[in-house]
Amino acid sequence: xxxxxxxxxxxxxxxxVGIVVEHPGPAPKRIVTAYGFWVFxxxxxxxxxxxxxxxxxxxxxxxxxxxxxxxxxQRNVAIETVCLLLSSFTCGMAGIAADVRNRFWFYxxxxxxxxxxxxxxxxxxxxxxxxxxxxxxPSRSAFLTAxxxxxxxxxxxxxxxxxxxxxxxxxxxxxxxxxxxxxxMMCFALFWxxxxxxxxxxxxxVYLLGSGA
Amino acid sequence: MLGKLxxxxxxxxxxxxxxxxxxxxxxxxxxxxxxxxxxxxxxxWHEWITSVDHKRIGVMYILLASVMLLRGGxxxxxMRIQQAIAYQxxxxxxxxxxxxxxxxxxxxxxFFVAMPFVIGLMNLVVPLQLGVRDVAFPTLxxxxxxxxxxxxxxxxxxxxxxxxxxxxxxxxxxxxELSYSPGVGVDYYAWSLQISGVGTLVAGINLVxxxxxxRTKGMNYLRMPMFCWTTLASNLLIVAAFPILTATLAMLLxxxxxxxxxxxxxxxxxxxxxxxxxxxxxxxEVYILVLPAFGIFSEVVSTFSGKALFGYRSMVLATMAICVxxxxxxxxxxxxxxxxxxxxxxxGIASMIIAVPTGVKIYNWLFTMYGGRIRFATPMLWAVGxxxxxxxxxLTGVLVAVPPADFMLHNSMFLVAHFxxxxxxxxxFGAFAGFEYWFPKAFGxxxxxxxxxxxxxxxxxxxxITFVPLYVAGMLGMTRRMQHYDxxxxxxxMIVAAVGMAVLSIGVICQIMQLVVSIRNREALRDRTGDxxxxxxxxxxxxxxxxxxxFAFHPDVRGEDAYWDMKxxxxxxxxxxxxxxxxxxxxxxxSPTGFVCAFFATIMGFAxxxxxxxxxxxxxxxxxxxxxxxxxxxxxxxxxxxxxVAAIDRFNLEERRSLVSMAGVI
Numbered sequence: 001x002x003x004x005x006x007x008x009x010x011x012x013x014x015x016x017v018g019i020v021v022e023h024p025g026p027a028p029k030r031i032v033t034a035y036g037f038w039v040f041x042x043x044x045x046x047x048x049x050x051x052x053x054x055x056x057x058x059x060x061x062x063x064x065x066x067x068x069x070x071x072x073x074q075r076n077v078a079i080e081t082v083c084l085l086l087s088s089f090t091c092g093m094a095g096i097a098a099d100v101r102n103r104f105w106f107y108x109x110x111x112x113x114x115x116x117x118x119x120x121x122x123x124x125x126x127x128x129x130x131x132x133x134x135x136x137x138p139s140r141s142a143f144l145t146a147x148x149x150x151x152x153x154x155x156x157x158x159x160x161x162x163x164x165x166x167x168x169x170x171x172x173x174x175x176x177x178x179x180x181x182x183x184x185m186m187c188f189a190l191f192w193x194x195x196x197x198x199x200x201x202x203x204x205x206v207y208l209l210g211s212g213a
Numbered sequence: 214m215l216g217k218l219x220x221x222x223x224x225x226x227x228x229x230x231x232x233x234x235x236x237x238x239x240x241x242x243x244x245x246x247x248x249x250x251x252x253x254x255x256x257x258w259h260e261w262i263t264s265v266d267h268k269r270i271g272v273m274y275i276l277l278a279s280v281m282l283l284r285g286g287x288x289x290x291x292m293r294i295q296q297a298i299a300y301q302x303x304x305x306x307x308x309x310x311x312x313x314x315x316x317x318x319x320x321x322x323x324f325f326v327a328m329p330f331v332i333g334l335m336n337l338v339v340p341l342q343l344g345v346r347d348v349a350f351p352t353l354x355x356x357x358x359x360x361x362x363x364x365x366x367x368x369x370x371x372x373x374x375x376x377x378x379x380x381x382x383x384x385x386x387x388x389x390e391l392s393y394s395p396g397v398g399v400d401y402y403a404w405s406l407q408i409s410g411v412g413t414l415v416a417g418i419n420l421v422x423x424x425x426x427x428r429t430k431g432m433n434y435l436r437m438p439m440f441c442w443t444t445l446a447s448n449l450l451i452v453a454a455f456p457i458l459t460a461t462l463a464m465l466l467x468x469x470x471x472x473x474x475x476x477x478x479x480x481x482x483x484x485x486x487x488x489x490x491x492x493x494x495x496x497x498e499v500y501i502l503v504l505p506a507f508g509i510f511s512e513v514v515s516t517f518s519g520k521a522l523f524g525y526r527s528m529v530l531a532t533m534a535i536c537v538x539x540x541x542x543x544x545x546x547x548x549x550x551x552x553x554x555x556x557x558x559x560x561g562i563a564s565m566i567i568a569v570p571t572g573v574k575i576y577n578w579l580f581t582m583y584g585g586r587i588r589f590a591t592p593m594l595w596a597v598g599x600x601x602x603x604x605x606x607x608l609t610g611v612l613v614a615v616p617p618a619d620f621m622l623h624n625s626m627f628l629v630a631h632f633x634x635x636x637x638x639x640x641x642f643g644a645f646a647g648f649e650y651w652f653p654k655a656f657g658x659x660x661x662x663x664x665x666x667x668x669x670x671x672x673x674x675x676x677x678i679t680f681v682p683l684y685v686a687g688m689l690g691m692t693r694r695m696q697h698y699d700x701x702x703x704x705x706x707m708i709v710a711a712v713g714m715a716v717l718s719i720g721v722i723c724q725i726m727q728l729v730v731s732i733r734n735r736e737a738l739r740d741r742t743g744d745x746x747x748x749x750x751x752x753x754x755x756x757x758x759x760x761x762x763x764f765a766f767h768p769d770v771r772g773e774d775a776y777w778d779m780k781x782x783x784x785x786x787x788x789x790x791x792x793x794x795x796x797x798x799x800x801x802x803x804s805p806t807g808f809v810c811a812f813f814a815t816i817m818g819f820a821x822x823x824x825x826x827x828x829x830x831x832x833x834x835x836x837x838x839x840x841x842x843x844x845x846x847x848x849x850x851x852x853x854x855x856x857x858v859a860a861i862d863r864f865n866l867e868e869r870r871s872l873v874s875m876a877g878v879i
Contacts, residue, residue, distance in 0.1 A: 053490075138474075
C-alpha cells in the first residue's frame with residue numbers, strides 16, 4: 001500500500017510533465033466502511049439543517065402561545081447535556097476496549113453509555129409530556145411545531161442509537177470481536193459522537209438563544 | 214383494524230384505472246405463472262433477486278425504469294388526448310382523475326424512470342470503468358434498489374386502491390395539507406417518495422464511496438473516464454440534496470398526520486418555507502439526472518469520433534462547477550412569489566451563470582467530433598440529437614431565468630415545454646444512448662441497428678412535433694395543468710401536440726421491437742471481443758458480459774483512456790503470449806436482505822398510508838429483524854478458486870486474440 005512515485009509517461013498522459021503519484025489501488029475494507037459512514041453522517045446533518053432552518057423561520061410564530069423562554073427548563077437541559085457529553089466519553093472508552101479486545105471494559109462502557117442515553121431520553125420525554133399536558137403541544141403554534149420536530153428528531157436518533165447499541169452488545173456477546181463487528185462498532189461510535197455535535201447545535205440554537213429572549 | 218381502508222377505496226365507478234389495473238394484474242400473474250411453470254423461479258431468486266452483483270442490480274434498475282416509462286408514458290398520452298379534445302367541453306377525463314394523472318406522470322417520470330435509469334447505468338458501468346470488482350457496499354446496493362422498487366409499487370397500487378395525489382408532482386401546500394386534500398393521495402405520494410428516497414440516498418453514498426475509495430492501481434482522479442466524474446458529481450448532489458427532500462416530506466407528513474403547523478395557513482405556518490425547501494432539493498435534482506447523461510455523451514462522442522475527449526480537464530472543471538452552482542439557483546422556480554427585485558436578480562444571474570459550464574461541455578463535444586472519424590451508430594445518433602435539442606432547451610431556460618420574462622411565462626405551457634425539452638432531450642436521450650452503448654457489455658450481444666435508428670428518428674421528430682406546439686401555446690397564454698379550456702387559438706396546437714405524441718409512441722414501439730428482434734438474433738449479434746465499439750475505457754477491457762469478478766487482475770492504469778492505451782500497446786508488442794499467474798478471488802455472497810427489507814417496507818408504507826398502526830409496527834420490527842439476521846451471518850464472502858478464474862479469463866483472452874489477429878488491428 002505504499003505510494004510510489006514514477007516519472008510520468010509523456011506519451012500516454014500528455015498533461016503530466018514531472019512526477020506523478022500513482023493511485024495505489026482500492027482502499028481496505030475498514031477505510032471504505034468508515035468513509036461511507038462519514039458520507040452518511042454528512043447527509044444526516046443536511047437533514048438536521050433543514051429542521052434547524054425551519055426552526056429559525058418559525059421561532060417567532062407563536063400564534064398567541066408561549067415563547068421559548070416561558071417553557072424551557074434550564075436545569076433539565078443542563079442535565080441532558082451532561083448526560084450526552086459524558087456518554088460520548090464512555091462510548092469512546094468502549095471503542096478503545098473493543099480495539100484491544102477487552103470484553104469487560106467494552107460491556108461496561110457500552111452499558112454506561114446506554115444508561116446515560118436512556119436518562120437523556122427520559123428527561124426529554126418528560127419535557128414533551130409535560131408540555132403537551134399544559135396544552136403546549138406541537139399543534140399549538142408553528143414555533144412549537146418546529147421545536148418538537150427539531151428536538152424530537154434528535155431524540156429519535158438517540159433512540160435508534162440505543163437500539164443499535166444494544167444490538168452491538170448482543171453481537172459482541174454472540175460473535176466476539178470479529179473484523180466486521182469492529183467495523184460496525186466504529187460506525188456506531190461515529191454515529192453517537194455525531195449526535196453529540198447535533199445536540200450542541202440544538203442546545204445553543206434552541207435552549208440558549210431561546211431562554212434569553 | 215384496517216384503518217381508513219374499506220371497499221370504498223376501490224374505484225368501481227371509474228373504468229379507466231380499473232381496467233388498467235386489471236390488465237397489469239393479469240400481465241403480472243401471467244409472467245409469474247410462466248416463471249413458476251418453466252421452473253425459472255430458483256434461477257430468478259439466486260441469480261437476480263438476491264444478487265449483490267453491481268451489474269445485475271444495474272440491469273434491474275434499468276428494467277424497473279423501462280416498465281415505469283411505459284406507465285408514465287401512458288399518462289402522457291392520456292393528457293395529450295384530453296387537451297386535444299377538451300376545447301369547450303369536459304373531454305373524457307373528469308377533473309379529479311386528470312389531476313391525478315398529471316401528478317402521477319411527473320412523479321413517476323422523475324423518481325421512477327429518470328432516477329432508476331441513470332442510477333442503473335452508473336451501477337452497471339462505474340465499477341467496470343474504475344477497474345474494480347464491485348461497489349463499496351454490495352448488499353446495501355441491493356437494499357437501495359429494492360426500496361426504489363417499493364416506492365414504484367406503492368405509486369402503482371394507488372391506481373386501484375384509493376387514489377393518487379391531485380396536487381402536482383411536488384405537492385405544494387396548502388393544497389397538499391389535510392384540509393384541502395383529505396384523501397390518501399398525498400400520503401401515497403409522500404410515503405412512496407420517502408421509501409424510495411432512502412433507496413436513492415443509499416445508492417448515492419455507495420457510489421460516492423466507490424468512486425473516491427475504490428479505484429484500480431494508477432486510476433488517479435484525472436485519469437478517470439468522464440462518466441465516473443459525472444457519477445461522482447451527481448452522487449455528491451444526491452447525498453447533499455436528498456436529505457432535504459426527506460426532511461421536507463417529513464414536515465408535510467407531520468402536518469397531515471399529527472396536526473403540526475409547518476406549512477398550514479393557521480397558527481403561523483409558512484407555505485413559502487415549503488417552496489424554498491422543496492426546490493433546494495428540486496433544482497440539484499435536475500442536475501443529479503442530467504450530469505450522468507453528460508457523462509454518457511462524453512463517452513459516446515469520444516468513442517464514435519475515434520478521438521480522446523477534447524478538453525478533458527475543462528470538462529472535469531465544468532462538471533464540478535455545475536455540482537456547486539446547482540445549489541445556488543433554486544429560487545428561480547418561484548420568482549413570482551415576492552422575494553423582491555434584489556433577490557430575484559441574484560438568482561436570475563446565478564441561473565444564467567450555470568449555463569456557462571454547460572456551454573463549455575457542448576463545445577468540448579463538438580471539438581471532440583471535429584476532425585474525428587465519426588461513426589453514426591445508434592448511440593451517436595442519440596448524442597447528436599441531444600446536442601441539438603438540449604441547446605434549444607438550454608436557451609429557453611436562460612430565457613425564463615430572466616425574472617421579468619419569467620413573470621410572463623411562469624406556470625405556462627412554455628415552462629412545460631422548456632423542462633421537457635431539457636429532461637427528454639438531455640436525460641432521456643442520454644439514458645437511451647447509454648442503453649444502446651452498454652447493452653452489449655451487459656448481455657454479450659449488440660442491439661439491432663436498424664430498429665435502433667428507427668426508434669431514434671421517430672422519438673426525435675415526435676419530440677419536436679409534441680413540444681414545439683407547447684412552446685407556442687405558452688406564448689399564447691395557455692397555463693399548465695388545464696383540464697379543459699375555451700380559447701380557440703390554443704386548439705390547433707394541442708391537436709398537433711397529440712399527433713406528436715403518437716409519433717413519440719411509435720418511437721417507443723420501435724425501441725421495444727429493437728429489443729425483441731435483437732434477442733431473437735442474438736447469436737448473429739454476439740460480441741466476442743468484449744469491445745464492440747472500438748472504445749477507450751476499462752469496461753471494454755473485459756468480456757461481454759463480464760465475469761462475476763469483472764477483472765481477473767486489477768488493471769494497471771497509466772493514463773487517460775486506459776483501454777485505448779492497452780490496445781495500442783498490445784498492437785505494438787504484437788500480442789505476445791505470456792503466462793499469467795492467477796489467484797483466488799473473494800466475492801461478496803448473495804443476500805436476500807434487500808428483497809426482504811423492501812417487503813417489510815412495502816407493508817409499512819401501505820399501513821402508514823391507510824393508518825393501520827399495528828401493521829406499521831409489524832413492518833418496522835420485520836425490517837429491523839432482517840438487518841439483525843444479516844449482521845449475524847458468519848460468511849459474507851465466497852472464494853472463486855484460481856483455477857476457475859484462470860479458465861474463464863483464458864477463454865476470454867483467446868476469443869479476443871483470435872478476433873484481433875483476424876482483423877489485424879482492433
